Amino acid sequence: MxxxxxxxxxxxxxxxxxxxxxxxxxxxxxxxxxxxxxxxxxxxxxxxxxxxxxxxxxxxxxxxxxxxxxxxxxxxxxxxxxxxxxxxxxxxxxxxxxxxxxxxxxxxxxxxxxxxxxxxxxxxxxxxxxxVSLAGLLGGTRERIEVGISLGIQPSSDHLCRKVEGALEAGYRKVKIKIRPGRDLDDLRQACRVAGSGSHLMADANSAYSLSDIPHLRQFDDLGLMMIEQPLAWDDLRQHGELQRQLITPICLDESITDVAKAADMVALGSGRIINIKPGRVGGLSSSLEIHDLCRRLDVAVWCGGMLESGIGRAYNVALASLPGFTLPGDVSPSARYWSQDIVTPEWTMDDTGHVQVPFDRPGIGVEVxxxxxxxxxxxxxxxxxxxx
Ligand SMILES: [Mg+2]
CATH class of the missing domain: 3.30.390.10 (Enolase-like, N-terminal domain)
Incomplete structure (x- = not known):
């Protein structure tokens, strides 16, 4: 109901x-x-x-x-x-x-x-x-949204540190660092040193760990990261609950959440404390709104992730991220982060305080294709x- x-x-x-x-x-x-x-x-x-x-x-x-x-x-x-x-x-x-x-x-x-x-x-x-604007139609309330960046696994820790430094200087409000076993703790420790702390950093494991890694993953707690995303299997909820009970760092679920019922299960099982909503992963915007509304009611933070979209997909993400429950920065990087030339005009841009404007003043998706x-x-x-x- x-x-x-x-x-x-x-x-x-x-x-x-x-x-x-x-x-x-x-x-x-x-x-x-x-x-x-x-x-x-x-x-x-x-x-x-x-x-x-x-x-x-x-x-x-x-x-x-x-x-x-x-x-x-x-x-x-x-x-x-x-x-x-x-x-x-x-x-x-x-x-x-x-x-x-x-x-x-x-x-x-x-x-x-x-x-x-x-x-x-x-x-x-x-x-x-x-x-009307898509953001307005969805019930968006934020005129500008905070932007995070997602950094793929770099050739070395030095490369990563330079990227983290550059991202923070450019104004990004959150830096997500992709990790895997063997390229995790040391990379993250060095990134925290560059960033001054872990408070603007998070790690995304894309399911690269198992419960046998709990002692290793507990060491992440010293870093003060915003969250660790999807450390365990892509479709798991129970084991993430077991892990979350032993971690201070909040777990954010991505792959495991495919509809509002899964979001409710996450809360019931204690599998995580944050949800990365990607509308494509959950069947669209109607389902995203259901998850957003549920999480708002239950005081679970959500943010909008990215899937290497072109400017068209980004337009939908920006509109969704303007809803009031999206309290954490979204992975809605400007077009130039991924593409030498986007397929929309104007291209998506970020100001030097790390915000993207939500085009409430334009009908439809807010950009020309x-x-x-x-x-x-x-x-x-x-x-x-x-x-x-
Ligand atoms: Mg992810």
Missing amino acids: PNPDDHLPDADLAPLHRITLREIRLPLVEPFVISSGREDERRILLLTLRDADGVEAWSECVAMATPNYSPETIDSCWQMIRQHVAPRVLGKELASPQAVHAALQPAFRGHWMAKAAVEMGCWGLAAERQG DVERIEQLTVRSEVLDVASQ
């Missing part, structure tokens, strides 16, 4: 007539390395949604090329959208993005990123149709329309 205090945005839709899928390849400024893999170039699945009235919106699927973060990939999402998502939404009378979310649940397990790409596009469409550049970068495309269903 919805809680009467929860924010229930009023967003209306016309039936969807067409979904265009496109894959672009966007070269990263530098490779991004985590405990389970490496990205040199980002394969990105972009969607254009068009409704019966001719209104259009762009959205982005956050799945990666390989299933090292999530079971989903850009290729599995393409197929799932074509075979299972599109037939449930094209030409259907779904009055709101929440109705789209509901239509994608019965007898359709998992595939959160495929579902989210379409559901989030419907939020973009609803904002366009109503001539550079269609010409996208066409140059497109390596394949497919049109799904009402007639093809």
Whole structure:
């Protein structure tokens, strides 16, 4: 049952007539390395949604090329959208993005990123149709949001220290350091020395540890980090609870939280004290709002993570991060952090106090999509329309 205090945005839709899928390849400024893999170039699945009235919106699927973060990939999402998502939404009378979310649940397990790409596009469409900003439609209250940076595993501790120093000088409010066994405590200790303390630093293990590492992980407590993210298995809650009971450092869950029920389980089991909400990972913005509302009620801090999105995906993250429960800095780095040239104008920028402005004054997702550049970068495309269903 919805809680009467929860924010229930009023967003209306016309039936969807067409979904265009496109894959672009966007070269990263530098490779991004985590405990389970490496990205040199980002394969990105972009969607254009068009409704019966001719209104259009762009959205982005956050799945990666390989299933090292999530079971989903850009290729599995393409197929799932074509075979299972599109037939449930094209030409259907779904009055709101929440109705789209509901239509994608019965007898359709998992595939959160495929579902989210379409559901989030419907939020973009609803904002366009109503001539309001996406952030305003979602109930955002912050005009500017604090920005954090995520640093992949660096070639050496010295490289890492220089990156941490540079990030703090640039104004970033939180520095997330990717770790793995063998590249953790020493790296973090040196980073803390550079930063003056651990109070603006956090570690993300992407599931690289097990319960047998508890004595090792307890040494992290001396560093005073903001949090340690997803140290144990990607789909675990119970073992994280066992670990959290033995750690002072708050555990933040990322991969394990795929819907509001998992968030409630995290709280019930004591598996963590913070949630990194990535709308793509939880099936879209309707689900993100549910998690946000639950966490606000239970006084659990949330923040918005990133998935190496282009400026289109970032627009959705910025809008979500403007909600009142997002009390910790989000991984919504400016475009130039990842791309020599983004696919939106204006590009996302951060001021020297580490904030990004939320475009409440622009309708829709708040940035113009550079269609010409996208066409140059497109390596394949497919049109799904009402007639093809
Ligand atoms: Mg993570």
